[in-house]
Amino acid sequence: xxxxxxxxxxxxxxxxxxxxxxxxxxxxxxxxxxxxxxxxxxxxxxxxxxxxxxxxxxxxxxxxxxxxxxxxxxxxxxxxxxxxxxxxxxxxxxxxxxxxxxxxxxxxxxxxxxxxxxxxxxxxxxxxxxxxxxxxxxxxxxxxxxxxxxxxxxxxxxxxxxxxxxxxxxxxxxxxxxxxxxxxxxxxxxxxxxxxxxxxxxxxxxxxxxxxxxxxxxxxxxxxxxxxxxxxxxxxxxxxxxxxxxxxxxxxxxxxxxxxxxxxxxxxxxxxxxxxxxxxxxxxxxxxxxxxxxxxxxxxxxxxxxxxxxxxxxxxxxxxxxxxxxx
Numbered sequence: 001x002x003x004x005x006x007x008x009x010x011x012x013x014x015x016x017x018x019x020x021x022x023x024x025x026x027x028x029x030x031x032x033x034x035x036x037x038x039x040x041x042x043x044x045x046x047x048x049x050x051x052x053x054x055x056x057x058x059x060x061x062x063x064x065x066x067x068x069x070x071x072x073x074x075x076x077x078x079x080x081x082x083x084x085x086x087x088x089x090x091x092x093x094x095x096x097x098x099x100x101x102x103x104x105x106x107x108x109x110x111x112x113x114x115x116x117x118x119x120x121x122x123x124x125x126x127x128x129x130x131x132x133x134x135x136x137x138x139x140x141x142x143x144x145x146x147x148x149x150x151x152x153x154x155x156x157x158x159x160x161x162x163x164x165x166x167x168x169x170x171x172x173x174x175x176x177x178x179x180x181x182x183x184x185x186x187x188x189x190x191x192x193x194x195x196x197x198x199x200x201x202x203x204x205x206x207x208x209x210x211x212x213x214x215x216x217x218x219x220x221x222x223x224x225x226x227x228x229x230x231x232x233x234x235x236x237x238x239x240x241x242x243x244x245x246x247x248x249x250x251x252x253x254x255x256x257x258x259x260x261x262x263x264x265x266x267x268x269x270x271x272x273x274x275x276x277x278x279x280x281x282x283x284x285x286x287x288x289x290x291x292x293x294x295x296x297x298x299x300x301x302x303x304x305x306x307x308x309x310x311x312x313x314x315x316x317x318x319x320x321x322x323x324x325x326x327x
Contacts, residue, residue, distance in 0.1 A: 049159060057154045059101045060164050061140060061147065068136040069095045069115055072127050083121045091118055106150045116144045137163060181317075183207075198232055204317050205237040212248035212278060212297075215260045225285045228293070237316055238293045240282055245297045248274065 049057070073092055076082070083089060091114035098111045118124045119141050131138045139161050146152065154162070170185045184200070200206075206227060210220040228238050249271045256268035257277065266273035275297060283293045294316055 054154055054159075055103060057159050057162050057164075058152065059103075060162050061154060061158060062101050062107055064137045064163050065115060065140050065144075065147070066095060066098050066111070068128075068141060069118065071136050072118075072124060075127050075130075076124070081123050081127070083118065084123050085121055088118050088121055088124075091115075107148050107152070109148055112144045112148050115141065119144075137161065197227075197230065200236075201232045203233075203236055204320055205239050205313070206233060207239045207241060207313075209241045209243055210282070211244045212242050212275075213244040213251065215251070215255070215257065217278070217281075221281060221285065224282055228285055228291070229287050234288065235291075237320055238286070238291065239313060239316065240279075240293055240295045241298050242275070242278060242282075242295065243298045245275070246299045 073096060094114050095111055095118070098108065101107070119128055128136050128138055128141055130136070140147065140158075171182060173180065173182050184203075208224055208227065210217060210224070224240070227233065252271045252274045253269055257266070257274050258264045258268060261277070261281075264274075264277050266277055279295050283295065286293055294312070296312070
């Protein structure tokens with residue numbers, strides 16, 4: 001997610017491995033935010049998920065658990081960490097080599113028991129607690145007994161938390177207030193954007209999601225700048241969702257924003273001042289005096305909050321259509 005028109009002079013320094021890794025992590029987080037928002041629309045406005053969709057999510061949740069532990073193992077190896085209980089090392093191979101589930105196949109208890117034992121280890125638990133930083137689905141790893149139930153079926157909250165790799169474009173259509181809405185979930189990373197950006201010149205609004213959880217938003221800001229000021233979206237409204245405000249609130253209580261953004265002059269450890277700062281960082285990128293940015297602070301899995309936000313989205317859409325009619 002870089003600015004579309006940016007170029008580098010010949011001989012410029014190449015990005016470091018750490019910068020490349022951070023960029024990929026931010027790309028992943030943005031994709032997850034897009035996926036969650038599309039699923040929330042389906043939970044709220046459609047009839048939910050079909051049995052086959054729930055089965056697919058159930059299998060993917062197991063993949064989340066297995067791959068989450070693989071990520072934990074990788075972090076432990078990179079940082080030279082060992083289990084406090086050396087006897088847990090044997091569990092590592094069992095989990096890392098677990099195959100995907102088949103339709104109707106319950107979660108294998110030996111694998112879940114091995115994960116449960118490792119997560120209880122203080123060293124492993126400390127890595128798991130780092131959550132999004134190391135791409136670990138902490139919520140699932142701490143609810144293994146529930147997942148192990150042979151009758152387990154994913155809840156709406158499970159579906160919203162589930163991580164699933166997507167590329168290209170997916171569409172969700174729903175009706176509300178006698179109007180039909182079409183929402184397109186697009187791949188926001190550099191390699192995907194060129195496939196879709198020119199196709200949506202006449203869309204009514206763009207919903208842009210950015211996570212507040214990690215503070216590190218330089219890539220998200222660059223992407224927002226390039227989309228907001230793109231030649232294809234001169235007359236397109238921008239609706240900015242600054243997501244994971246619950247995680248952001250916790251982080252601002254212990255980690256000063258100024259340590260990551262030197263231009264932040266507000267009081268340290270102040271949640272509301274931090275919200276205002278990041279909203280301003282995004283909105284001041286808008287270079288069109290005729291384009292308004294509508295900002296909402298959201299929580300990814302709070303569907304009641306999303307209902308309130310979607311209500312305001314409807315008003316924006318209706319106002320835009322009215323203005324087009326008048327003109």
